[in-house]
Amino acid sequence: MKQNLDQWLSYLESNHPTEIDMGLERVRIVAQRLDLFKPTPLVLLVAGTNGKGSTVTFCTEFLKTLGLNVGSYMSPHLHVYNERVRINGQPVSDELIIESFEAIEIARQEISLTYFEVGTLSALYIFKQQKLDACVLEIGLGGRLDAVNIVDADGAAVTSIGLDHQDWLGSDLNQISYEKAGVFRANKAAVCGQRLPPELLIEHANDISANLFVKGEAFDFDCKDNLWTWRGLDTLNRPVVFEGLPYPSLPIENAATAIQLMVQVKPELTYDQVKKGLLSAQLDGRLQVFTHPFNGVMDVGHNPQAAQLLNQYLIRTPAKGRKIALLAMLHDKDAPLVVKEMTQIDEWHLAGLSGYRGQTSEELRKKLPKTMVVEHCHQSVRDALDALIDIVNPDDTVVVFGSFFTVAQLQDWLSSH
Structure with missing residues (x-):
């Protein structure tokens, strides 16, 4: 029943x-x-x-x-x-x-x-x-x-x-x-x-x-x-x-x-x-800004067109400091083309997603261009966010994107900080 x-x-x-x-x-x-x-x-x-x-x-x-x-x-x-x-x-x-x-x-x-x-x-x-x-x-x-x-x-x-x-x-x-x-x-x-x-x-x-x-x-x-x-x-x-x-x-x-x-x-x-x-008009997880414990924007975008819109948003809203990306994606999405659209990013961090369509940050890294500089591969979105707290400056902007799962985990993390 x-x-x-x-x-x-x-x-x-x-x-x-x-x-x-x-x-x-x-x-x-x-x-x-x-x-x-x-x-x-x-x-x-x-x-x-x-x-x-x-x-x-x-x-x-x-x-x-x-x-x-x-x-x-x-x-x-x-x-x-x-x-x-x-x-x-x-x-x-x-x-x-x-x-x-x-x-x-x-x-x-x-x-x-x-x-x-x-x-x-x-x-x-x-x-x-x-x-x-x-x-x-x-x-x-x-x-x-x-x-x-x-x-x-x-x-x-x-x-x-x-x-x-x-x-x-x-x-x-x-x-x-x-x-x-x-x-x-x-x-x-x-x-x-x-x-x-x-x-x-x-x-x-x-x-x-x-x-x-x-x-x-x-x-x-x-x-x-x-x-x-x-x-x-x-x-x-x-x-x-x-x-x-x-x-x-x-x-x-x-x-x-x-x-x-x-x-x-x-x-x-x-x-x-x-x-x-x-x-x-507001939509949870789409170009959504947050300001604590650091400044950032989250987006559920997981394809090249979504990344293009996110990149345009970053161009329209310049930051004094670095633009630091935290990317976590499902294995069946086109990560190389998504990353190619993100021309405004100064520093990259990758994180893993669990589940049957998930992938580790190391697996994600292998799909991306070898010439792309990745600061760190984290086991999970939460691990990445915990690490970023110690390195993000007040003028920096953290860009968290790549999946609905990525944004959901960010929102859960933000609710406890």
Whole structure:
């Protein structure tokens, strides 16, 4: 008998023979039984290699400024499962999640579902039961065959297209773009935050008659001093401009994509509401600054595009002292390309991650260029942080990144210091 959330999650993790089982047939049948294809009046999808969480967060905050009650679904979580399912930015309770799991368990009958598929149905069930006005859903893997893609969406964004999850999506950017374009819908807003996207994405959008808006063509942004300007198109393809916008704490690239999607689905959005949404958009572990016991920034980024955004942030926020990197990554990520993007780092420290996808700091070091100077290889993130306390100066900035696990361990360490 499953009494609490931890017991339910353990059950779900062991209930299906494989962790990932691409395809929508099984999850679609259960969703139909529970009537979950349209959980809220407005449903938005966000896919992409990088920037999905930030874009979901921006869209959620913009919708909140319109007075709407909004659900958001993202993965993975940093500390507790509830972080994946939020209402107006706040994680939902154990009770709501357990209630949804119980309903799904009854409805699935003979059908076996993966952990992620049950989690997706759970979020949709909760949003419907709570009678929310809108929901913004992150696509976990790819797009076309991701469980989240079963919904009747009113608009979608593909934030970026790069190499990630190659075991499932392949290493051909054109094919990956086609998989991600699977979230687009006929005659609905389809926003692409990738400049000059691969041809297959554009072809697919045109083939299904989606209303495609590509960054650098239909919309764009430019920065000047401490403010930035967004330019895009409304529902009648007329120019819209928001000038003098404040810098958000999350990447502007993703803010620009989110604004274009919002202008399409909620054209009544005003400058003041955009400004308010930008200032309130925060995401745990993404470009998150901390100041004790030393100055630093943490980021869950684990691919080259994420590293590029983190590096741009470091360029915009110069430090008087050294920029010291603490990197810990899972073994299936492209560490050499990630490190190549980090041009602002003065000193490198590596740490190991445990678990079946983890690797030691020595294994990580072997993957990196021999010419790269690494100050020290630490057994764990905690060991590295304990060592850094003794060598970091007040003017230095410590940059901790490479994985959700890396940031979670940093946050646990910070809570005890």
